[in-house]
Amino acid sequence: MTAITLVQGDITRESVDAIVNAANSSLLGGGGVDGAIHRRGGPAILADCRRLRASHYGKGLATGRAVATTAGELDARWVIHTVGPVYEAYGNDPSLLASCYRESLKVADELGARTVAFPAISTGAYGWPMEDAARIAVETVRTAETAVEEVRFVLFDDTAYDVFAELIR
Template sequence: MTTITLVQGDITEQSVDAVVNAANSSLLGGGGVDGAIHRRGGPAILEDCRRLRAGHYGKGLPTGRAVATTAGDLDARWVIHTVGPVYSASEDRSALLASCYRESLRVADELGARTVAFPAVSAGVYGWPMDDAARIAVRTVREAETDAEEVRFVLFDEEAYDAFARQVR
């Protein structure tokens, strides 16, 4: 059984097997969690991402998918990059958001990762309402068949932490 834990803080400071990055499809870094992971993890992550772009992911990583790289200087073995959907009030993209969590856990299982730290995927610049993002994330992790022993949601601020705490209860 997978234990779900919540932490308010910086995902780049977590000591886990795998840190999940809310990446953009280019895999070449960006703002928010993505930029922080690339900055703190150092150039090794970007080098791995460039190799992925030169190979199988020449057009970028599709929304809802996940792929792993080294964790560079982070206190983790791997970074699992997943591309969340941009929120739309007129189109239901919740299946794509759920896919980010399922696919990240699938990749974690392939790697043998037992502890996985997730941010609130799509709830930053991609505009997903925090309460709904938390509902989808927690439900998907609870329903996932995974070998992960701990899934840690690392939330940047009190609002995000509270939204996830309401779902975990």
């Protein structure tokens, strides 16, 4: 069974096998968690993302899918990039948000990762309501068939932490 832990803080400071990036479909960096991971991880992450775009993901990564790159200078072996759904566009389909977690865990299993740090995917600029996003995240991780031993939700502020903590109890 996968242990679920909560941390309030900066996901780029976590020491884990894999850090999940709430990426945009271009895989070329952006704002929020995506920008922070690219900045702290350094140019090796962007170089890997460019190679992915030049080969398998010429049109970008589809919503709900996941792919791994090096973690560059982060204290992790890999970054798993996943594209969360924009709430206004996909609000009626929580399966896309669940797919981000499920597909990221699948990639983690393929890599042999045992510890994975997730942000609260789609809750920032993509507008997914925190309570609903947290419920989907926790339920998906709890029911996923995975060899990952620990999923760590790394939450940026008090509000997000409190919402996740209520669900974990």
